[in-house]
Amino acid sequence: xxxxxQSISSPALLHQMSAQELKALAGEIREEIIKTVHRTGGHLxxxxxxxxxxxxxxxxxxxxxxxxxxxxxxxxxxxxxxTGRLDxxxxxxxxxGLSGFPRRSESPHDPFGTGHAGTSISAALGYCLAxxxxxxxxxxxxxxxxxxxxxxxxxxxxxxxxxxxTDLVVVLNDNEMxxxxxxxxxxDYLTRIRTDPTYHRAKDDLERLISRIPAVGGQMLxxxxxxxxxxxxxVVPGAFFEELGFSYYGPIDGHNIPLLQRVLxxxxxxxxxxxxxxYTQKGRGYAPAESDPGHLHALAPxxxxxxxRPTFSQLFGETLEQxxxxxxxxxAITAAMPEGTGLSGFGHRFPDRLIDVGxxxxxxxxLAAGLACGGMKPVVAIYSSFMQRAYDQIVHDVAxxxxxxxxxxxxxxxxxxDGPTHHGAFDISYLRHIPNLVVMAPRDGAHLRHMLYTxxxxxxxxxxxxxxxxxxxxxxxHQLPAKIPIGRGELLRRGGDIAILAxxxxxxxxxAAAELLEERGLSVAVADARFIKPLDEALLGELARSVRCLVxxxxxxxxxxxxxxxxxxxxxxxxxxxxxCLGIPDRFIEHGPLEWLREKWGLHPAAVAEAAYGLxxxxxxxxxxxxxxxxxx
Numbered sequence: 001x002x003x004x005x006q007s008i009s010s011p012a013l014l015h016q017m018s019a020q021e022l023k024a025l026a027g028e029i030r031e032e033i034i035k036t037v038h039r040t041g042g043h044l045x046x047x048x049x050x051x052x053x054x055x056x057x058x059x060x061x062x063x064x065x066x067x068x069x070x071x072x073x074x075x076x077x078x079x080x081x082x083t084g085r086l087d088x089x090x091x092x093x094x095x096x097g098l099s100g101f102p103r104r105s106e107s108p109h110d111p112f113g114t115g116h117a118g119t120s121i122s123a124a125l126g127y128c129l130a131x132x133x134x135x136x137x138x139x140x141x142x143x144x145x146x147x148x149x150x151x152x153x154x155x156x157x158x159x160x161x162x163x164x165x166t167d168l169v170v171v172l173n174d175n176e177m178x179x180x181x182x183x184x185x186x187x188d189y190l191t192r193i194r195t196d197p198t199y200h201r202a203k204d205d206l207e208r209l210i211s212r213i214p215a216v217g218g219q220m221l222x223x224x225x226x227x228x229x230x231x232x233x234x235v236v237p238g239a240f241f242e243e244l245g246f247s248y249y250g251p252i253d254g255h256n257i258p259l260l261q262r263v264l265x266x267x268x269x270x271x272x273x274x275x276x277x278x279y280t281q282k283g284r285g286y287a288p289a290e291s292d293p294g295h296l297h298a299l300a301p302x303x304x305x306x307x308x309r310p311t312f313s314q315l316f317g318e319t320l321e322q323x324x325x326x327x328x329x330x331x332a333i334t335a336a337m338p339e340g341t342g343l344s345g346f347g348h349r350f351p352d353r354l355i356d357v358g359x360x361x362x363x364x365x366x367l368a369a370g371l372a373c374g375g376m377k378p379v380v381a382i383y384s385s386f387m388q389r390a391y392d393q394i395v396h397d398v399a400x401x402x403x404x405x406x407x408x409x410x411x412x413x414x415x416x417x418d419g420p421t422h423h424g425a426f427d428i429s430y431l432r433h434i435p436n437l438v439v440m441a442p443r444d445g446a447h448l449r450h451m452l453y454t455x456x457x458x459x460x461x462x463x464x465x466x467x468x469x470x471x472x473x474x475x476x477x478h479q480l481p482a483k484i485p486i487g488r489g490e491l492l493r494r495g496g497d498i499a500i501l502a503x504x505x506x507x508x509x510x511x512a513a514a515e516l517l518e519e520r521g522l523s524v525a526v527a528d529a530r531f532i533k534p535l536d537e538a539l540l541g542e543l544a545r546s547v548r549c550l551v552x553x554x555x556x557x558x559x560x561x562x563x564x565x566x567x568x569x570x571x572x573x574x575x576x577x578x579x580x581c582l583g584i585p586d587r588f589i590e591h592g593p594l595e596w597l598r599e600k601w602g603l604h605p606a607a608v609a610e611a612a613y614g615l616x617x618x619x620x621x622x623x624x625x626x627x628x629x630x631x632x633x
Contacts (some may be wrong), residue, residue: 004028006220011058011082011109012150022059022257026051029078029282032089036077040092041417042100043074045283049175049254050075050143053278056260057141057171058082060268064108066139067127071120071148073101073113075173082111093417095592100418115421116386117359118151120144121170125157128166139268141169144623147336161273162245169267170246171277173254175282190233241275247571250277287502302575309470313410316466318477319449320379321349323456325475329377333368335361341381341410361386365393365405372403377456380509384424384465395434398461402436405462406455412441412465413505413555414584414598419591424583427465428503429560432533438462439532441504445471446479447530453481467505467555469594489536491543495525498612499543502553503529503562509598510553512605517612532562535569544570549578551612551621555603558583580615582608 004021005028008014014022022407029051037044040393055078057068063083070076081089084595085107091097102110112123127140148154149172238248247270249263257582260278267274310318324330324346329354338344338356347354357364361382368378382390387409398405412424431439442448447468455462492507493514502510507528514524525547527539544550552563563581570579582602589597598604602611 005032005081006246008082008086009084011063012398014055014059014082017059022055024056024255029081030053032081032086033077036089040090040094042077042093046072046075046145046175047077048284049280049282050173051078051258051284052255052257052278053143053171053173054078054082056257057143060261060264061139061141064111067110067111067124067141069112069120069124069127069140069142070102071142071144071154072115072117073115075143075145076102076114078492079109080107083107093419093591095176095590095596099591101421110376113421114170115419116389117145117148118153119155120148121154121161121168124168124170125161125164125166128161128168132166138167141171141264143171144461145173146172147359150336150360152360152362156276157213158241158244160247161354165245165272167266167268167271168273170273171264172250172275172277173280174251174277175254175280183319196303202431207309215524238275238277241277246275247274248275248277250275251279252277254278254280309471309472309474310444311342311468312442312445312466313340313342313468314380314410315342315445315448315471315477316410316452317345319452319481321346322472323453323481324350327377327456329375331355331371331376331378333364333371333378333380335358335359335364335382335386337381337383340383341408343381343626344500361390362393365390365407366397366411367405368405369393369397369401372398372405373401377404379406379408379452379456381408381410383411383422384413384427385411385422386624387427388430391430394431394437394461399434399436402460404459406452406463407463408452409463409465411468413467414589414594414601414603415468416597417591420588423584423589424467425555425557425589427463428532428554428556428562429564431465432562432565433560436460437533440530441465441532443502443504443507443528443530444473445476447484449476449479449481451530454484454486457483458486465504467491472508484530487531487534489527489529489531489539491539492526492528493524495523496546497522497524497548498551498616499525499527499547499549500551500553500608500612501527501529501540501543501566503532504555506555506603509603509605509608513553513608513612516605516609520609520613522613522616529562532565537569537573540566540569541573543577544573544575544577547577549580549612549615551580551582551608551615553608554581554583555598556583556602557586559586578615578619580611582611 004025022296030048033047085098088098093100099106101115102113104110104113121144124140124142131138241248249267252259252263263276267276320332331354332343332346334341334343335357336359338347343354364380368380371378409427412427415422431437440451442451451464455464500510500514510526514526527544528544529536552566554562556562558581561583563583567579
């Protein structure tokens with residue numbers, strides 16, 4: 001283990017280190033991040049680019065009394081290493097190990113939990129207001145990536161902070177987007193002026209002096225202000241932020257620790273809202289990530305067998321590309337995730353038909369609504385947990401107007417090592433009650449292709465949810481997609497004792513569970529609902545009338561999910577039989593390998609079989625096979 005890094009038990013120790021020691025420490029941190037992330041997977045590029053910024057911040061503040069709040073948090077690995085978590089860093093993103101993001105429950109140095117973009121400035125401003133209301137004096141600083149500024153929430157927070165004028169420092173980590181051009185010597189000159197306290201004192205004194213001139217003072221001051229603002233807008237990159245009420249420093253070299261320290265100290269001394277614009281290199285210190293920061297933004301854990309199959313995301317992208325070649329009205333929309341959603345190939349082939357709106361999910365959905373009104377066929381591909389941000393837009397702008405927009409929810413269900421901020425545990429629950437919206441989930445690659453084709457042919461809104469797993473039916477990519485009757489499930493095997501009704505990738509789990517139950521002498525029916533909405537009531541009624549008990553299986557939260565839809569339908573049909581709903585429990589699920597999580601929370605064949613067997617055994621001790629009352633209409 002590296003000598004300097006191993007000696008850092010608290011970030012306070014950075015206060016006594018020299019510039020040379022801090023530079024060496026940055027190198028050791030990068031080595032540790034690269035070594036660990038190659039084994040555990042994780043967000044590599046962003047963390048490597050933010051190392052010096054994090055070192056500089058901790059060398060001038062007193063954490064945890066002072067608060068450092070990250071946006072998204074995938075750049076916080078250096079923060080974890082400097083705040084007493086070095087010994088556990090090898091367990092990053094592993095079961096019962098460190099989270100890949102800041103977590104309040106993990107360390108007092110993590111004042112706010114993160115995982116989605118655009119939240120840092122709002123949370124930090126909340127801390128500032130609480131500090132001021134309670135008469136406390138701690139500092140608050142955010143590390144906010146340039147990509148996060150595409151989120152409308154970030155601008156809402158900037159606007160509010162500028163109005164309140166409370167003490168807040170926002171470090172803008174600019175590692176990719178050209179928010180402001182690099183203006184060379186002029187930039188360095190402006191930085192030197194702006195970090196010199198005498199500049200601000202002289203400016204304030206000049207304004208006070210002019211304002212005191214009788215008769216013309218106020219008018220002259222307004223003229224000077226207009227002239228200053230006009231010139232500043234031409235040559236100062238931060239004019240926009242200053243118009244919002246922030247003092248602006250930069251752009252500065254985000255890998256120059258002494259410069260960062262000096263600017264941070266001046267920002268805290270100046271007071272009020274301050275934005276420090278630091279430009280950094282994503283993936284710094286690791287040549288492959290430097291040359292391809294997009295692809296190496298995140299790494300998957302190393303594979304033991306080296307076998308690679310296409311993921312649902314990749315197959316989605318390939319299928320959409322094939323369909324788009326036949327229909328020029330098809331356009332794809334992504335919210336800063338073309339690689340993750342499988343749309344990179346689509347973008348290369350149809351660059352004018354891939355729209356990346358940045359981290360702006362709400363805008364993506366309403367933009368799609370406008371495109372649909374204009375005669376296009378928009379497909380919006382967004383991670384399930386990120387689509388939560390666009391709920392009102394789905395309801396108000398798409399479903400209410402019954403527009404033909406296709407929502408493709410990637411990373412549905414449990415997603416593994418990224419943990420609770422990224423599990424797609426709620427999409428069935430927040431989509432299935434929306435009028436006009438068709439909701440479906442493919443059990444395999446072939447059905448993903450069929451469902452995408454069906455959704456594009458449907459004259460109304462449709463949502464398709466699928467996980468991050470690899471598809472097992474690799475040959476599906478060579479089959480022509482076909483239209484599926486909307487609202488029609490599929491009976492995969494017949495049985496008279498138990499029926500298992502599953503959806504999505506849980507269908508394979510249900511089939512395996514049925515095999516285990518058959519070994520115990522039970523006759524088990526298995527059906528793939530395929531459509532969560534509209535649910536196949538005829539198939540459900542057939543199952544309910546032919547078995548002793550029914551089990552539903554989904555990789556969504558049980559509350560309000562697919563099982564709830566089945567229970568509601570049985571009640572409406574006046575059909576009664578023992579039912580057990582299996583899915584994600586009413587809690588936020590921790591991070592860990594996908595199969596480990598499924599085993600822990602009962603979403604694997606043995607657990608499903610055991611639950612079904614227990615329900616069946618109980619049904620023999622008093623439950624009637626079926627109770628029917630009233631009309632089935």
